[in-house]
Amino acid sequence: MAQYKGAASEAGRAMQLMKKREKEREQLEQLKQKIAEDNMVKANIDKKFSAHYDAVEAELKSSTVGLVTLNDMKAKQEALVKEREKQLAKKEQSKELQLKLEKQKERKRKEEQKRKIASLSFNPEDEEEDSEEEDAEDEQDEGPSKKKKLGKNPDVDTSFLPDRDREVS
Numbered sequence: 001m002a003q004y005k006g007a008a009s010e011a012g013r014a015m016q017l018m019k020k021r022e023k024e025r026e027q028l029e030q031l032k033q034k035i036a037e038d039n040m041v042k043a044n045i046d047k048k049f050s051a052h053y054d055a056v057e058a059e060l061k062s063s064t065v066g067l068v069t070l071n072d073m074k075a076k077q078e079a080l081v082k083e084r085e086k087q088l089a090k091k092e093q094s095k096e097l098q099l100k101l102e103k104q105k106e107r108k109r110k111e112e113q114k115r116k117i118a119s120l121s122f123n124p125e126d127e128e129e130d131s132e133e134e135d136a137e138d139e140q141d142e143g144p145s146k147k148k149k150l151g152k153n154p155d156v157d158t159s160f161l162p163d164r165d166r167e168v169s
Contacts, residue, residue, distance in 0.1 A: 056080050 006014075059080050064073065152158070 056084050 056077070060077055063076060063080075068076075
């Protein structure tokens, strides 16, 4: 775009107008996108009000051509209904089987987890019982025992670290 070669005040005004036009263009593009999205939603709304799709009827229509006697029509319809019921039953059984398999996998996973926890050397449940037993034995053997406080390495410079003992002293 060519630069404006007029007065400085006019150049500022021209810049403002250019920014305003650009902003309006962006708003127009956003509005176009919004309208396009609304139209997409409206186009999909026809599917919600369409007639119910029935696989049996569609199969019956495709299999019958021309004039067919009433008995033949009823026989085909019954056969298709039975076939459809079998398919639905198979789907239902497969879903149930799938759920059973998932439950079995979940049980196996939980059992495996329990087994792993049981095989650990420090089972949290056993630790409480063991520690109570050990405490009772320790008190009997040694009498009153003090907990050892871990000492600090005197060779390491820790002057930059906060220390309660140093602050109290």
